[in-house]
Amino acid sequence: MALFEYAPAPESRSVVDIKPSYGLFINGEFVDPTDGGALKSINPASEEVLAEVAEAGAGDVDRAVRAARAAYEKVWGPMPGRDRAKYLFRIARLIQERGRELAVLESLDNGKPIRESRDVDIPLVAAYFFYYAGWADKLPYAGFGSDPRPLGVAGQVIPWNFPLLMLAWKIAPALAAGNTVVLKPAETTPLTALLFAEICQQAELPAGVVNIVTGAGDTGRAVVTHPGVDKVAFTGSTEVGRGIAKAIAGTRKKLTLELGGKAANIVFDDAPIDQAVEGIVNGIFFNQGHVCCAGSRLLVQESVYDAVLESLKRRMARLRVGDPLDKNIDIGAINSAAQLERIRTLSEIGAQEGAERWSPPCELPDRGFWFAPTIFTGVSQAHRIAREEIFGPVLSVLTFRTPAEAVEKANNTPYGLSAGVWTDKGSRILWMADRLRAGVVWANTFNKFDPTSPFGGYKESGYGREGGRHGLEAYLDV
Numbered sequence: 001m002a003l004f005e006y007a008p009a010p011e012s013r014s015v016v017d018i019k020p021s022y023g024l025f026i027n028g029e030f031v032d033p034t035d036g037g038a039l040k041s042i043n044p045a046s047e048e049v050l051a052e053v054a055e056a057g058a059g060d061v062d063r064a065v066r067a068a069r070a071a072y073e074k075v076w077g078p079m080p081g082r083d084r085a086k087y088l089f090r091i092a093r094l095i096q097e098r099g100r101e102l103a104v105l106e107s108l109d110n111g112k113p114i115r116e117s118r119d120v121d122i123p124l125v126a127a128y129f130f131y132y133a134g135w136a137d138k139l140p141y142a143g144f145g146s147d148p149r150p151l152g153v154a155g156q157v158i159p160w161n162f163p164l165l166m167l168a169w170k171i172a173p174a175l176a177a178g179n180t181v182v183l184k185p186a187e188t189t190p191l192t193a194l195l196f197a198e199i200c201q202q203a204e205l206p207a208g209v210v211n212i213v214t215g216a217g218d219t220g221r222a223v224v225t226h227p228g229v230d231k232v233a234f235t236g237s238t239e240v241g242r243g244i245a246k247a248i249a250g251t252r253k254k255l256t257l258e259l260g261g262k263a264a265n266i267v268f269d270d271a272p273i274d275q276a277v278e279g280i281v282n283g284i285f286f287n288q289g290h291v292c293c294a295g296s297r298l299l300v301q302e303s304v305y306d307a308v309l310e311s312l313k314r315r316m317a318r319l320r321v322g323d324p325l326d327k328n329i330d331i332g333a334i335n336s337a338a339q340l341e342r343i344r345t346l347s348e349i350g351a352q353e354g355a356e357r358w359s360p361p362c363e364l365p366d367r368g369f370w371f372a373p374t375i376f377t378g379v380s381q382a383h384r385i386a387r388e389e390i391f392g393p394v395l396s397v398l399t400f401r402t403p404a405e406a407v408e409k410a411n412n413t414p415y416g417l418s419a420g421v422w423t424d425k426g427s428r429i430l431w432m433a434d435r436l437r438a439g440v441v442w443a444n445t446f447n448k449f450d451p452t453s454p455f456g457g458y459k460e461s462g463y464g465r466e467g468g469r470h471g472l473e474a475y476l477d478v
């Protein structure tokens with residue numbers, strides 16, 4: 001099958017020094033939890049335990065919120081924006097300097113290919129810190145009045161799919177605007193957030209400005225419901241997001257939610273097919289499909305269906321699945337046993353509902369959590385695999401005849417985070433973008449991120465925007 005064999009090209013894991021156990025990062029120091037237990041973070045590619053991390057209980061979260069409050073009132077809130085900027089620029093530079101270490105740790109803890117953590121995640125993390133560092137002394141010119149004020153203490157909860165990038169999306173704008181934060185990383189991917197805590201120490205960020213409380217769902221609940229938190233920012237599933245919105249309804253807390261998606265990637269008959277196929281592959285197999293804005297529903301115009309499918313299958317047969325630290329790997333490990341189970345279940349349902357399943361021949365490692373890149377054809381809009389977020393390397397393929405039908409099918413979802421359009425005609429791109437109910441519409445590309453560009457959803461994909469000038473609004477009293 002293969003054109004030629006690749007020799008292994010492993011990135012060295014010795015560039016990162018993982019401690020056997022980590023405490024909570026509260027008030028500038030690593031401390032033991034007082035009322036919580038411990039969790040183990042594993043490498044999903046080998047199931048090897050990487051480190052033990054503390055599980056913060058309600059008392060620990062309270063300590064973190066108090067530390068954040070004190071830092072907000074005494075140090076960070078009163079500090080001139082130009083001084084806050086210096087710290088943020090320092091953090092951004094340290095992220096670049098320690099980029100290799102961060103990339104290896106991210107791939108070990110999450111399972112994503114080193115090619116992606118090295119070339120996408122970590123450079124974007126640095127870019128978001130640089131970008132918001134630039135805003136810190138220019139808030140009066142951001143369009144929110146001549147003296148916009150911060151909100152206070154932000155409680156932030158993030159998922160496991162882009163651990164450090166989601167941290168950057170949360171922490172960089174919050175600090176630039178003058179808030180302090182208590183952040184809870186996901187249970188399965190806490191390690192880069194803890195390395196980030198070390199970077200905060202290295203940058204001599206004042207104690208209490210950033211606090212990292214590791215733990216599971218209960219820790220997240222304690223963060224968002226703490227009465228000392230002024231602003232809640234959550235990225236994760238729609239189900240948990242809905243629970244958070246209910247839990248804090250009626251309080252004065254401001255809330256932004258970045259939730260799930262089921263994006264349509266729409267290929268018209270005048271699109272350059274090879275380029276579109278690269279975009280389809282990037283849209284659904286990037287990061288094992290653990291992407292909220294993944295192009296998980298492919299809509300192909302009927303007249304080019306056969307050509308697109310043939311080319312897509314040929315391309316998929318070239319994807320390499322395996323050791324995330326190998327520099328020639330395209331698809332790494334599924335993040336957890338639980339997520340693998342969910343992908344398997346929904347895929348079985350897809351087959352039972354009558355869709356046709358196809359994967360290229362592909363050898364999967366024995367240990368760890370793996371799922372071969374998969375497509376379903378003959379999918380109807382009623383199928384669960386066309387409606388529910390699978391959050392894995394599984395693509396549902398549908399067809400359409402007219403642009404109006406493409407719009408109708410694309411919008412026929414409870415979500416509205418992103419969409420992709422592939423066509424040669426600029427006028428059609430604009431016509432589609434006007435009608436697609438999605439926060440981001442990519443044209444002849446997919447999964448492109450930039451700190452200057454706002455990102456967020458319609459409908460059940462959440463509310464509020466992260467990134468760009470809009471991303472500051474969530475952290476200012478406007």
Ligand code: NAP
Binds near residue numbers: 157187240258
């Ligand atoms: P999740 O279960 O909702 O978890 C997200 C975070 O919330 C985790 O840190 C989780 O802790 C925590 N959590 C769980 N229950 C909680 C509760 N009751 N109160 C407060 N926090 C709680 O989501 P996931 O399954 O890990 O992540 C995948 C989802 O995230 C997908 O639906 C995806 O679309 C969405 N996502 C959206 C975006 C976006 O920008 N829109 C970006 C990335 C991912 P544990 O880790 O311990 O469960």
Ligand code: MG
Binds near residue numbers: 186
């Ligand atoms: Mg979870």
